[in-house]
Amino acid sequence: xxxxHLLSDGMLLALQPLNLLLILIxxxxxxxxxxxxxxxxxxxxxxxxxxxxxxxPTGAIIFLAAIYYGAMYGGAISSxxxxxxxxxxxxxxxxxxxxxxxxxxxxxxxxxxxLASFVGGTIANVLFTxxxxxxxxxALSFGPPEIFALMLLAFATFxxxxxxxxxxxxxxxxxxxxxxxxxxxxxxxxxxxxxxxxSEFLKGIGFLVLAIGVYGIGEMLWTIEQTRGEVETTNxxxxxxxxAADAKEATKRGWKGSMIGSFLGFFVGVLPAAGATPxxxxxxxxxxxxxxxxxxxGRGTPDGVAAPEAANNAxxxxxxxxxxxxxxxxxxxxxxxxxxxxxxxxxPGPRLFAEETEFVWGLIGSFxxxxxxxxxxNLAFIxxxxxxxxxxFTILAPVIFVLSIVGGxxxxxxxxxxxxxxxxxxxxxxxxxxxxxxxxxxxxIVLGPIAEPTLRQSLxxxxxxxxxxxxxxxxxPITIVALILIFLPALKLLRRIGARxxxx
Amino acid sequence: xxxxxxxxxxxxxxxxxYLMWKSAELPVGYIAGTGPxxxxxxxxxxxxxxxxxxxxxxxxxxxxxxxxxxxxxVLSPSxxxxxxxxxxxxxxFVALIEVISMYGALAVFLFYYTRFLGRHSLALSLSLAxxxxxTLFFFFEGAMRISMPTGMPFTDPVFNVLYELxx
Numbered sequence: 001x002x003x004x005h006l007l008s009d010g011m012l013l014a015l016q017p018l019n020l021l022l023i024l025i026x027x028x029x030x031x032x033x034x035x036x037x038x039x040x041x042x043x044x045x046x047x048x049x050x051x052x053x054x055x056x057p058t059g060a061i062i063f064l065a066a067i068y069y070g071a072m073y074g075g076a077i078s079s080x081x082x083x084x085x086x087x088x089x090x091x092x093x094x095x096x097x098x099x100x101x102x103x104x105x106x107x108x109x110x111x112x113x114x115l116a117s118f119v120g121g122t123i124a125n126v127l128f129t130x131x132x133x134x135x136x137x138x139a140l141s142f143g144p145p146e147i148f149a150l151m152l153l154a155f156a157t158f159x160x161x162x163x164x165x166x167x168x169x170x171x172x173x174x175x176x177x178x179x180x181x182x183x184x185x186x187x188x189x190x191x192x193x194x195x196x197x198x199s200e201f202l203k204g205i206g207f208l209v210l211a212i213g214v215y216g217i218g219e220m221l222w223t224i225e226q227t228r229g230e231v232e233t234t235n236x237x238x239x240x241x242x243x244a245a246d247a248k249e250a251t252k253r254g255w256k257g258s259m260i261g262s263f264l265g266f267f268v269g270v271l272p273a274a275g276a277t278p279x280x281x282x283x284x285x286x287x288x289x290x291x292x293x294x295x296x297x298g299r300g301t302p303d304g305v306a307a308p309e310a311a312n313n314a315x316x317x318x319x320x321x322x323x324x325x326x327x328x329x330x331x332x333x334x335x336x337x338x339x340x341x342x343x344x345x346x347x348p349g350p351r352l353f354a355e356e357t358e359f360v361w362g363l364i365g366s367f368x369x370x371x372x373x374x375x376x377x378n379l380a381f382i383x384x385x386x387x388x389x390x391x392x393f394t395i396l397a398p399v400i401f402v403l404s405i406v407g408g409x410x411x412x413x414x415x416x417x418x419x420x421x422x423x424x425x426x427x428x429x430x431x432x433x434x435x436x437x438x439x440x441x442x443x444x445i446v447l448g449p450i451a452e453p454t455l456r457q458s459l460x461x462x463x464x465x466x467x468x469x470x471x472x473x474x475x476x477p478i479t480i481v482a483l484i485l486i487f488l489p490a491l492k493l494l495r496r497i498g499a500r501x502x503x504x
Numbered sequence: 505x506x507x508x509x510x511x512x513x514x515x516x517x518x519x520x521x522y523l524m525w526k527s528a529e530l531p532v533g534y535i536a537g538t539g540p541x542x543x544x545x546x547x548x549x550x551x552x553x554x555x556x557x558x559x560x561x562x563x564x565x566x567x568x569x570x571x572x573x574x575x576x577x578v579l580s581p582s583x584x585x586x587x588x589x590x591x592x593x594x595x596x597f598v599a600l601i602e603v604i605s606m607y608g609a610l611a612v613f614l615f616y617y618t619r620f621l622g623r624h625s626l627a628l629s630l631s632l633a634x635x636x637x638x639t640l641f642f643f644f645e646g647a648m649r650i651s652m653p654t655g656m657p658f659t660d661p662v663f664n665v666l667y668e669l670x671x
Contacts, residue, residue: 165560165563165569166559167556167557167559167560167563168556168560170552170556171516171553171556171557171560174549174550174552174553174556175553177545177546177549178523178527178546178549178550178553181545181546181549185530185542185543187539187542188530188542190530190542192527192529192530192542192543192546193523193526193527193546194526195526217594221586221587221590221591224586224590225579225583225586225587392622392624394617394618394621394622394623394624395618395622395624395632397590397617398613398614398617398618398622399614399636401593401594401597401613401617402597402610402613402614402636402640405594405597405598405610406606406610406640406644406652409601409606409652409653410644410648410650410652415598415601415602415653418598418601419598422591422594422595422598425594426587426591429587430512430578431512433505433508433571433578433579434505434508434509434512434571435569435570435571452545455540455545456539456540456544456545457539459534459539459540460538460539463536464534464536464539
């Protein structure tokens with residue numbers, strides 16, 4: 001009852017006129033920032049942080065949390081309509097969102113994404129409200145071996161569940177991981193993999209350079225080549241009745257993915273340093289694994305949009321938990337929020353819940369309000385996003401190229417990265433001709449910088465003994481499941497050979 | 505396609521070897537007391553990439569992958585033309601950024617694409633080439649406070665006027 005009382009107080013605080021206005025502005029700004037390739041919640045929160053000093057701390061954090069929410073909703077928009085994941089958290093959304101848009105069902109994809117995000121956000125909010133201190137303790141029990149096992153599981157979902165050529169999938173994962181290792185060795189600080197001795201490689205290759213190269217340039221070149229430049233633009237009907245029908249279909253065909261994504265995403269989001277990207281990827285993999293029709297994944301199924309979208313929203317709420325209860329940020333955006341809290345004179349950590357009750361519960365209340373506001377605002381803007389798809393392809397294509405280049409520069413501020421982006425785009429175009437899956441490389445470049453230090457720390461802990469990944473109570477089962485998924489294709493092959501022998 | 509696949513696998517195998525060699529500039533084994541060396545992670549991953557290239561070549565030899573069964577060319581003449589005009593246009597766009605600024609370059613690219621590749625009317629092409637850079641300028645420079653390259657000094661008078669408007 002205490003929790004309900006505190007929550008209702010918090011929601012009343014969030015619904016105060018100034019805070020409600022901040023929520024509406026924050027969600028709208030976040031939605032457009034998230035929809036812009038190259039910009040994500042980090043940019044929005046970082047840029048608008050100074051503005052928050054004009055309002056009280058509670059209003060300030062509510063505003064920033066609303067931007068965060070809006071941006072998480074917005075990430076799906078560019079993935080679905082343009083086929084470019086503006087942020088790593090929205091990569092998995094392109095797998096089924098883009099095919100749906102190409103089939104003229106962009107509105108179904110966008111409505112599914114909005115509803116799943118809302119479900120993910122709501123479930124995460126309830127879990128956050130009820131189990132915050134308990135889950136913070138669980139998160140603390142995740143050391144380097146557990147985090148590495150989780151990363152292994154994320155990669156395994158691609159190998160074990162992908163219908164693609166296995167050696168090419170593994171090549172793609174390893175390529176992304178090696179590209180992510182360029183720059184400096186995180187532990188010794190020594191320069192590493194400075195390709196062709198070009199000093200520009202010292203700063204490493206960011207996720208966006210590869211993602212925009214692959215999706216913004218490579219994918220567009222592929223589409224233009226496949227259709228000889230005469231792409232039939234979809235002409236989706238956008239009426240209230242049509243949207244209601246899409247909502248009904250999204251609920252019917254996307255509920256399972258939403259549920260999986262919500263719980264998995266929240267749990268992964270809670271873990272320090274894991275975040276929404278592995279959460280959305282694993283949710284997609286697990287939804288495909290438990291589906292009765294896994295062959296529909298990648299061709300445009302609402303479940304394939306719902307799972308990652310519910311997961312990335314749930315994870316964004318989950319990542320607030322270690323920030324508030326332990327003072328450990330779960331994602332780059334929460335790191336900036338943490339900085340803001342410190343500037344406002346608040347000390348995140350176990351005592352925050354006891355000493356700053358109004359602030360904490362005002363923030364939690366604003367999560368619920370922001371989530372609902374984000375759903376309404378997102379649904380209201382869907383016709384605008386759909387309108388973009390009605391443009392002739394000969395206008396849409398150069399606009400996408402321009403957004404890719406401008407967005408890429410905005411994120412990296414480097415001309416060298418723009419050239420690299422073009423090189424990746426042309427390389428991706430040719431690799432796609434030979435059936436190399438490129439999404440694993442894009443995700444690996446994000447997860448690599450988490451996986452490598454945790455592997456090295458684990459091996460250091462065990463004096464080089466890899467059994468550390470099998471003997472610990474949490475890491476062990478995760479590693480075993482990951483290895484089963486990795487070797488699943490080989491096991492299937494052996495079973496097929498075994499079945500053939502008696503027949504012969 | 506069949507020849508293309510094995511050539512691609514070969515090139516990727518060579519790249520993997522190059523990455524292994526570069527990674528080996530740092531220790532690639534286990535160092536007692538400090539854990540795996542700085543080069544271990546990329547070195548062994550590049551090794552796996554090399555093994556994968558071997559598997560791809562083996563599948564090519566068995567003709568199990570779709571590209572290894574295809575006798576089609578990697579790209580048709582129209583495909584090469586597309587790559588030249590569209591890909592070349594993007595390269596030109598990026599090359600122009602340091603000459604006539606990001607906004608100037610994107611205006612030229614949009615005009616080139618819509619007018620010459622898209623065959624749209626002059627009015628539409630010019631409108632798009634004008635509206636897009638202005639909108640993006642106010643969004644990035646005004647709202648987001650992100651500065652884009654302004655090109656060579658001869659563009660300064662234009663940007664001075666625009667910066668006066670937003671600052």
